[in-house]
Amino acid sequence: MRYGMVISLSRCIGCNACSIACKHENGTGPGVFWRKVIITESGKYPQAAMHALPLLCNHCEDPSCAKVCPVKATKMDANGMVTIDAKKCIGCRYCMTACPYNVRAYVRSNDKGYFDEGLTEYEKAVYGEHKVGTVEKCTFCAQRVEEGKNPACVQTCPAKALFFGDLDDPASQVAKLLTDNPNAKTLKPEAGTKPKVFYI
Amino acid sequence: MTNSASNEAKRSTAGNLILPVAGLLAVIGVACWVVQLIVGPSVLADTIPWGVYIAAFFLLAGAGSGLVMMAAAGDWGILPALKDWRRSLLIGAAASYIAAGFMILLDLGQPVRIYNFFVSPNFTSMFVWDFLFLLVTVVLVLICFFRKETSKWLLGLTAVTALGIVLIEGWILAVNPVTVWNSALIPVVFLVEAIVVAVAVLLAAKGDAFESLKKILIGLLPLLLIFSLIEMFAGNYMGASQEAAGTKLLLTGSLAPFYWGWVVLGVALPFVLLLWKGARAGAVKLAAVLAVCGVLLAKINLLVAGQALPFEGGTIGYFPSIVEIGGMLGGLGLAVFLFVLGKNFFGDAPAAVEASAETEEAKAPAEAETEAEA
Ligand code: SF4
Ligand code: SF4
Secondary structure: OOEEEEEOOOOOOOOOHHHHHHHHHHOOOOOOOOEEEEEEEEOOOOOOEEEEEEEEOOOOOOOHHHHHOOOOOEEEOOOOOEEEOOOOOOOOOHHHHHOOOOOOEEOOOOOOOOOOOOOOHHHHHHHOOOOOOOEEOOOOOHHHHOOOOOOHHHHHOOOOOEEEEEOOOOOOHHHHHHHHOOOOEOOOHHHOOOOOEEEO | OOHHHHHHHHHHHHHHHHHHHHHHHHHHHHHHHHHHHHHOHHHOOOOOOOOHHHHHHHHHHHHHHHHHHHHHHHHOOOOHHHHHHHHHHHHHHHHHHHHHHHHHHHHOOOHHHHHHHHHOOOOOOHHHHHHHHHHHHHHHHHHHHHOOOOOHHHHHHHHHHHHHHHHHHHHHHHOOOOOOOOOOOHHHHHHHHHHHHHHHHHHHHHOOOOHHHHHHHHHHHHHHHHHHHHHHHHHHOOOOHHHHHHHHHHHOOOOHHHHHHHHHHHHHHHHHHHHOOOOOHHHHHHHHHHHHHHHHHHHHHHHHHHHOOOOOOOOOOOOOOHHHHHHHHHHHHHHHHHHHHHHHHHOOOOHHHHOOHHHHHHHHHHHHHHHHHO
8 A cells, every 4th residue: 555646736726725724634833834835937928827836745655754864753654654753753853854845844832823812722722732842744644544534635625636545556546647647747756755746 | 571471371371261261151052952941942043954053063073083083193103293192182082072962962852862863773864873983983082092001003993983973974964865965075075174173173272383284274275165166066067957056045145155254264264374484373273263163164054055945946044043053152162161171180191101112113203293393
């Protein structure tokens, strides 16, 4: 089993609903985005265009973050997900410098919320799960996947641009999409990390 | 009072000040760490993962390794003038390594969990090898220092593990698939920088006493500049956009004041001061201090340039927080404090006092060079 994601760039409308769904599901603090949408522009009027690129941890096949982690806090699970053991992480941030996609975040505090009035009830409930002085990133919503659900971003995307599943299962939607789109791309292939998030 | 007597008095006043000033800096460093432990990493700059703590760690670990290599060079007759400095050099190396360890503790988000290096080491990580080589080298340095009989073979082995530290620390950056860092030249640059710092520390301590060391520094400083040019030329020749962006950042971008500051104050000025024939001891010491500061600046530039160009485009700025600056100065102060304390406590009687026959043999060239220099 090898979980992966396929993102349809032609469908993505750059609305950032996935980013917000991720924050809601995982309760990340201010300024921390386990996934985001990068908006770029190209060309000049009247041929100008805007492009949206959803960016998240690629759960790479050969993850540089896991290779450099000195204490095996970052590792690849049997299902292909790259995970971080928050109880083991020493907060050295070597993984952050080694990830070519800059998708990891350092937990600098868990008592500062979005509003001046202090933490909301929701923030009080979720921020405590983030251990200060450790590193985090997208988990492919392992807690939801265990229950047979899709990651929150996939569930939320209004344009149906995100697909999640087992890349090793030829019957899965992601495997079929990759068969139908032999030109599917990964980000920065020259880094040699072999991402499992594909763009079509 | 004669001129030489007043100079001597000035020197001893300056010498007396070193211990309290370095001690004060060390206390400030520890205080910054305590603040960090209480408040959390939110007191640090949040823009890039590795900043001045890691730069100071690389500087101090490199200084320790360079000093071990100098001690070995003295024992092996490569730099005979250093033969009698063995004990001081080993105290300096131990002090630098301990201060480097302090910098790492400051940098870790979960310092208590450092035991995971023993219980769950990942041998594909350069950090683990660095940790192992540091531990082994510190133990060897202590054995070399406390052993009654001096052994140039044991010190030679220590120099090899010390060399390992410097190369591994270069690889910590070079193995990353990251623009600016992903270069085979970085371990070589780290090695040259380690020797520059060790030589400069000796010159800063003894001014004009070592003509041979002055020559080494004169030779190595321009080499660092040449390495920088090689990196930039190789990276830009084919117009690789990320490499070009890294070069632009250093030459004309947000890192330009620091890059050119390194070129002028960390390389050119000390080089000219050292070449100056009629330079007094004070000018040589100034050149040495500038060279050490230059290496620190070069390390900060390298670290920041490798992290300032995120995948998503644009550049990330970095300026250390007050706590980081205090912590870094604390680490540097701790190295000096431990060195002076070590020297006062153990004394720096030349190894020749406990001499083996081997030591006596090598004493002759050492004296010859000292006399020639005089
Ligand atoms: S995208 Fe980065 S953090 Fe995620 S698995 Fe790959 S290297 Fe690791
Ligand atoms: S910060 Fe944590 S997960 Fe990242 S390399 Fe260090 S120990 Fe591993």
